[in-house]
Amino acid sequence: MGACFRRDDEFRGRFCNDSLTGTAIWLTPVYRFAGPGRTMYRIDFNKLRFLICDDNPHMRRILRTLLHSFGAREAYEAEDGATALEMYSHYVPDIVITDWAMPIFDGLELAQMIRQPESKGNPYAPIIMLTGHSEKRRVTVARDAGVTEFLAKPISAKGLYQRILNVVANPRPFIKTKTYFGPDRRRNTNNAYIGPERRVGGEMEVMQQPSLLDKARSNV
Amino acid sequence: MAKEKPGTIQVKSFADHHVITQPNPLRKVLLRVPESDLDDPVGRAEKALAGLSGEFKNWMTIEADRLSAAHEAILRDGFTIDNREELFRAAHDIKGDAATFGFPSAGAAAESLCRIIEHAPDLDQVPSELITHHINAIQAIVRERTKLDTATMASALSKQLRGVADEFLLKVNRDRPEHLEAILAPSIVPAE
Numbered sequence: 001m002g003a004c005f006r007r008d009d010e011f012r013g014r015f016c017n018d019s020l021t022g023t024a025i026w027l028t029p030v031y032r033f034a035g036p037g038r039t040m041y042r043i044d045f046n047k048l049r050f051l052i053c054d055d056n057p058h059m060r061r062i063l064r065t066l067l068h069s070f071g072a073r074e075a076y077e078a079e080d081g082a083t084a085l086e087m088y089s090h091y092v093p094d095i096v097i098t099d100w101a102m103p104i105f106d107g108l109e110l111a112q113m114i115r116q117p118e119s120k121g122n123p124y125a126p127i128i129m130l131t132g133h134s135e136k137r138r139v140t141v142a143r144d145a146g147v148t149e150f151l152a153k154p155i156s157a158k159g160l161y162q163r164i165l166n167v168v169a170n171p172r173p174f175i176k177t178k179t180y181f182g183p184d185r186r187r188n189t190n191n192a193y194i195g196p197e198r199r200v201g202g203e204m205e206v207m208q209q210p211s212l213l214d215k216a217r218s219n220v
Numbered sequence: 221m222a223k224e225k226p227g228t229i230q231v232k233s234f235a236d237h238h239v240i241t242q243p244n245p246l247r248k249v250l251l252r253v254p255e256s257d258l259d260d261p262v263g264r265a266e267k268a269l270a271g272l273s274g275e276f277k278n279w280m281t282i283e284a285d286r287l288s289a290a291h292e293a294i295l296r297d298g299f300t301i302d303n304r305e306e307l308f309r310a311a312h313d314i315k316g317d318a319a320t321f322g323f324p325s326a327g328a329a330a331e332s333l334c335r336i337i338e339h340a341p342d343l344d345q346v347p348s349e350l351i352t353h354h355i356n357a358i359q360a361i362v363r364e365r366t367k368l369d370t371a372t373m374a375s376a377l378s379k380q381l382r383g384v385a386d387e388f389l390l391k392v393n394r395d396r397p398e399h400l401e402a403i404l405a406p407s408i409v410p411a412e
Contacts, residue, residue, distance in 0.1 A: 040252070040253050040254070040255050040257075040258055041250055041251065041252055041253070042250075042251055042253050042257075042258070042259070043249055043250065043251075043261075044248075044249040044250075044251045045249070045261070047248060047249045048246070048249055055309070056313050056316075056317065058279045058282075058283070058317060058321075059313075059316070059317060061272070062269065062272065062320065065265070065268050065269060065271075065272055066265045066268070066269065068268070069261065069264045069265035069267070069268040069269075070261040070264070070265055071261060094245065094246055094249075095246075101308070101309055101312050103305075103309075124242045126246075131316065132312050132313070132315045132316025132317075132334075133312075134331075134407040134408050134409040135402060135405055135407065135408070136405060136406075136408055137402060137405065139408065152408055152409045153315075153316035153317065153319075153320070153409075154316065154317070154318075154319035154320045154324075154327070154409075155316075155320055157262045157265035157266045157269060158262050160265075161261060161262050161265070167246070168246045168249055168250060169250060171242075171244045171246070173239050173240060173241045173242075174239075174240040174241075174242060175237055175238070175239060175240070176237060176238040176240060177236060177237040177238075178236070184239075
């Protein structure tokens, strides 16, 4: 399977409607791959800097192998949340891939500490949570901690690649409220939603950031 | 809204929230390439993962031994906070890693053990055989993998353990609706 996607293709999403909140969560992009003679796009992993945080050395080895195979050169590793936070400040990674259950402080706390809008560091870096937790309520908790993408183990090369592709090509605006700072948790507009409107201000005022793919299209 | 200079953070304020559009620093990594330069990073990564597979059995043995050591500490000192955490982490790692390493049934048994640790109201009240059977099953699945008929047997064993564990958890959590809901909720990971 080719991992590039073509310029004039749809960038469609699979939406998972959260029945509790009426919002859509954890979109996974679906790319239609290009036919002959089309303009292609690919991710230059060579320019991406990763921070891997997992207390399990075997999983770190697998992640490192996958990222290097994708073409990444820079992948820093931490075995607990505290070390990862230090490395995050020091190396300023483009993408963080973290486990959930870890000693000292866990991946959830790491995400919360990165997502501090007043911090000196970069609070916007995409965070991919790769975890053995496989319950939907965990997905919601991770989302509410500011995690950008959730990937349940067992890990696959395709699953990891898709999450990376999504954070690179389809960034979401950030939302700041009294209790939340992180990527927009609404991934689509659900006209069938019945329930209280949690945001005040009118939907027309909500600004959307165009996806990188759309930006790239407009520059062609 | 007035046009902002490209690359600056744009903030739109509402009554109870702000919408922040930050410049995308990852834009630089999206490249236009001629079709002839196409490559297949996913396929390449799968091959690299296959190249590691010779080490998976050894890694799985290490993970299973770590689980047994955590269990021995509990038999010796009881369910201290540290002992409980270590048993959960060891089981949780197997739950996440085992399918990748080629031991999906060990992962299923470890998931069942994780559910017991997470949802039992009092671990000291959990029948010790229930935990011991999970540990022994995981060890057996890892040790006996090379035998011809073990895949089916391992799958049946892990399913049976899960059934017994779920029966226990449903019984002890009958007055704890939040745990019951979590126990009965389907996994987001497709079953093997």
